[in-house]
Amino acid sequence: MNFKSRFYLILAGIFIASLVSCNLIFQKFFSWTPFGIYTFEISVGILPYPITFLATDLISELYGKKKADQVVISGLIASVFVMIIVLIANAAPSTVWSPVDDDLFQKVFGLQGMAVFASMVAYLSAQFIDVRIFHFWKKLTKGKHLWLRNNGSTIVSQFIDTAAVLILMCSAGVIEWNRFWPLLENGFLFKVLVALMDTPIIYGVIYALKGKIDIAHYGEG
Numbered sequence: 102m103n104f105k106s107r108f109y110l111i112l113a114g115i116f117i118a119s120l121v122s123c124n125l126i127f128q129k130f131f132s133w134t135p136f137g138i139y140t141f142e143i144s145v146g147i148l149p150y151p152i153t154f155l156a157t158d159l160i161s162e163l164y165g166k167k168k169a170d171q172v173v174i175s176g177l178i179a180s181v182f183v184m185i186i187v188l189i190a191n192a193a194p195s196t197v198w199s200p201v202d203d204d205l206f207q208k209v210f211g212l213q214g215m216a217v218f219a220s221m222v223a224y225l226s227a228q229f230i231d232v233r234i235f236h237f238w239k240k241l242t243k244g245k246h247l248w249l250r251n252n253g254s255t256i257v258s259q260f261i262d263t264a265a266v267l268i269l270m271c272s273a274g275v276i277e278w279n280r281f282w283p284l285l286e287n288g289f290l291f292k293v294l295v296a297l298m299d300t301p302i303i304y305g306v307i308y309a310l311k312g313k314i315d316i317a318h319y320g321e322g
Contacts, residue, residue: 160172238253
């Protein structure tokens with residue numbers, strides 16, 4: 102296996118691991134006030150999620166849209182598989198001496214059906230939109246201005262993701278509607294901040310890979 106294939110597997114692994122961890126830890130919320138300017142109140146599940154967009158942007162840039170779509174589908178399959186395993190584990194009764202009893206396991210890992218469904222719908226919508234917007238700008242600029250397609254695709258898709266999952270969860274009664282706008286604002290602003298921060302990362306990775314991996318042509322579908 103050559104370096105290009107190995108690096109693709111690494112990016113795919115990081116993408117899938119980040120996505121799966123989002124759905125396992127999303128029930129905990131925390132607050133964060135960077136530089137004392139703005140206080141975010143967000144789920145810890147949002148922490149690894151921007152990494153998925155960085156990974157798909159890198160795959161899109163280096164390997165093309167088809168490879169990026171393959172990773173998105175693989176991530177969905179992996180998430181559904183992990184959800185099934187968690188549901189089976191949750192249904193298995195614990196022993197009397199188990200360090201983690203049924204109630205604690207349910208509280209920590211008991212995935213709420215609607216929350217997971219909302220996450221999957223939002224995930225598919227956002228990731229496919231991200232890949233397509235990325236390649237739209239890549240073709241339009243003829244492969245130039247990486248910062249534009251990186252930030253443009255991520256910001257638009259992150260807004261759709263945040264709005265979609267909140268609408269579905271509020272409609273199902275998982276979250277009260279009066280929390281919709283604060284959570285939308287917090288989640289989207291946090292994702293935009295991270296998207297801007299990952300721009301130098303993607304430039305750094307592309308620069309480091311010069312001569313090792315040929316960048317996919319902007320006309321590649």
